[in-house]
Amino acid sequence: MTYCVAMRLRAGLLFASDTxxxxxxxxxxxxxKMYQFQxxxxxxxVILTAGNLATTQSVISVLNQRLHGEGxxxxxxxxxxxAAVLLGRTMKEIVNRDSDNQxxxxxxGANMLLGxxxxxEGPRLFxxxxxxxxxxxxxxxxxxxxxxxxxxxxxxxRVIRYDTTPLDEAAKCTLVSFxxxxxxxxxxxxxxxxxxxxxxxFEMAMKPPHRIERDDAYFQALRKGWSAGLRKVFDELPxxxxxxxDG
Amino acid sequence: MTYCVAMRLRAGLLFASDTxxxxxxxxxxxxxKMYQFQxxxxxxxVILTAGNLATTQSVISVLNQRLHGEGxxxxxxxxxxxAAVLLGRTMKEIVNRDSDNQxxxxxxGANMLLGxxxxxEGPRLFxxxxxxxxxxxxxxxxxxxxxxxxxxxxxxxRVIRYDTTPLDEAAKCTLVSFxxxxxxxxxxxxxxxxxxxxxxxFEMAMKPPHRIERDDAYFQALRKGWSAGLRKVFDELPxxxxxxxDG
Numbered sequence: 026m027t028y029c030v031a032m033r034l035r036a037g038l039l040f041a042s043d044t045x046x047x048x049x050x051x052x053x054x055x056x057x058k059m060y061q062f063q064x065x066x067x068x069x070x071v072i073l074t075a076g077n078l079a080t081t082q083s084v085i086s087v088l089n090q091r092l093h094g095e096g097x098x099x100x101x102x103x104x105x106x107x108a109a110v111l112l113g114r115t116m117k118e119i120v121n122r123d124s125d126n127q128x129x130x131x132x133x134g135a136n137m138l139l140g141x142x143x144x145x146e147g148p149r150l151f152x153x154x155x156x157x158x159x160x161x162x163x164x165x166x167x168x169x170x171x172x173x174x175x176x177x178x179x180x181x182x183r184v185i186r187y188d189t190t191p192l193d194e195a196a197k198c199t200l201v202s203f204x205x206x207x208x209x210x211x212x213x214x215x216x217x218x219x220x221x222x223x224x225x226x227f228e229m230a231m232k233p234p235h236r237i238e239r240d241d242a243y244f245q246a247l248r249k250g251w252s253a254g255l256r257k258v259f260d261e262l263p264x265x266x267x268x269x270x271d272g
Numbered sequence: 273m274t275y276c277v278a279m280r281l282r283a284g285l286l287f288a289s290d291t292x293x294x295x296x297x298x299x300x301x302x303x304x305k306m307y308q309f310q311x312x313x314x315x316x317x318v319i320l321t322a323g324n325l326a327t328t329q330s331v332i333s334v335l336n337q338r339l340h341g342e343g344x345x346x347x348x349x350x351x352x353x354x355a356a357v358l359l360g361r362t363m364k365e366i367v368n369r370d371s372d373n374q375x376x377x378x379x380x381g382a383n384m385l386l387g388x389x390x391x392x393e394g395p396r397l398f399x400x401x402x403x404x405x406x407x408x409x410x411x412x413x414x415x416x417x418x419x420x421x422x423x424x425x426x427x428x429x430r431v432i433r434y435d436t437t438p439l440d441e442a443a444k445c446t447l448v449s450f451x452x453x454x455x456x457x458x459x460x461x462x463x464x465x466x467x468x469x470x471x472x473x474f475e476m477a478m479k480p481p482h483r484i485e486r487d488d489a490y491f492q493a494l495r496k497g498w499s500a501g502l503r504k505v506f507d508e509l510p511x512x513x514x515x516x517x518d519g
Contacts, residue, residue, distance in 0.1 A: 179455060182456065197512055201506065208429060209425055219512075247510075254506075255505060258501030264440040264444050
């Protein structure tokens with residue numbers, strides 16, 4: 026399993042992904058799920074991946090190989106929409122190649138998030154489905170999740186607003202969301218990769234993602250503080266009066 | 273969809289279920305999912321249901337019809353384990369009858385929780401799978417959920433402990449869990465039915481479940497207090513320092 030989340034806020038874009046993969050509980054490994062494509066000061070594109078690892082790795086390899094070819098690729102398509110079309114098309118190509126259009130009970134599918142900014146337009150964010158089609162984040166729905174999304178969704182719904190949430194608060198919210206997910210699903214695990222792109226800054230050049238390891242002091246303190254705070258709020262809420270009536 | 277949760281604590285048993293059913297988003301209705309079987313001062317059995325409504329209703333109807341017959345039924349089986357076996361067998365019988373062992377893409381399956389107490393043994397709680405087999409709650413895992421379980425799981429994991437959680441706190445935790453679920457999944461909805469059985473009291477006789485309607489003052493206050501408290505805890509946690517370094 027996997028947990029990835031990406032947000033497009035007025036302030037910019039935020040990406041986060043875990044690194045655990047598993048094929049059964051006895052075959053667990055650590056793989057990066059965040060990929061960067063960039064031309065300094067011109068375009069920055071980030072892809073997060075969830076699903077069949079053979080598919081997602083092949084898609085990224087093919088996208089990388091084609092950067093040096095004649096046709097459309099991630100560094101020459103004119104808009105981020107075209108980048109999403111290209112990613113969807115590449116995913117279909119790989120799935121069709123690997124599955125020979127048969128299924129045999131194996132799920133070759135993958136979900137991907139693609140976000141970033143190309144000079145000339147604002148920051149954009151897309152969720153590409155296993156079928157290769159995709160949706161785009163809007164001001165009403167400014168974030169997407171892929172993989173094990175449910176445990177970490179409530180806190181994002183409570184906190185994130187396109188217009189008003191600053192990126193540092195979004196980063197904190199994202200890590201609380203990861204904490205809830207990691208607590209409840211063994212197949213999502215540290216380290217976490219995070220990347221932040223402020224709108225219209227094109228500052229990413231050469232910066233690798235920020236990696237949060239198991240012993241990261243901030244994340245440990247956040248988890249402890251969140252857990253203790255939740256417990257305190259819970260304890261201070263009144264008990265259901267029906268209990269007293271019936272008791 | 274549905275959300276049901278049941279807990280077996282040292283203090284007793286707690287059951288809760290929502291009442292929304294849907295077949296597509298344009299066919300939403302309200303059905304009770306909590307059923308009681310009892311002999312005053314002798315045995316009290318509660319069943320919660322999730323899954324195919326035709327199946328769950330038929331299972332309950334058949335269980336009720338057979339209360340007046342010769343064979344095994346819920347009011348004469350000697351242990352709660354035997355009640356779980358009976359429920360599993362009845363579910364398989366109904367699914368096989370309705371599906372004619374064909375599937376046609378329709379999911380005839382259901383999940384059920386069965387808990388209660390029969391004089392001579394302690395309170396017990398079972399989760400019956402669509403295949404008719406089942407597992408029993410233990411001190412390590414004192415609760416089961418069926419239906420849309422993920423959004424409401426983290427708070428239960430944080431709060432509920434078999435030995436130490438009193439039933440009134442369990443009831444509060446359960447309602448917070450319902451709040452998270454209702455926030456995130458449209459197909460889970462009020463009213464909520466709740467039932468509490470203190471260990472060795474056999475007091476349920478004739479008491480219907482406590483029903484929490486949309487305008488329930490306690491539940492409204494709980495939702496508001498939880499939301500405001502979460503937000504306060506979140507705001508007080510420090511931001512990710514990496515943001516300042518990179519910014």
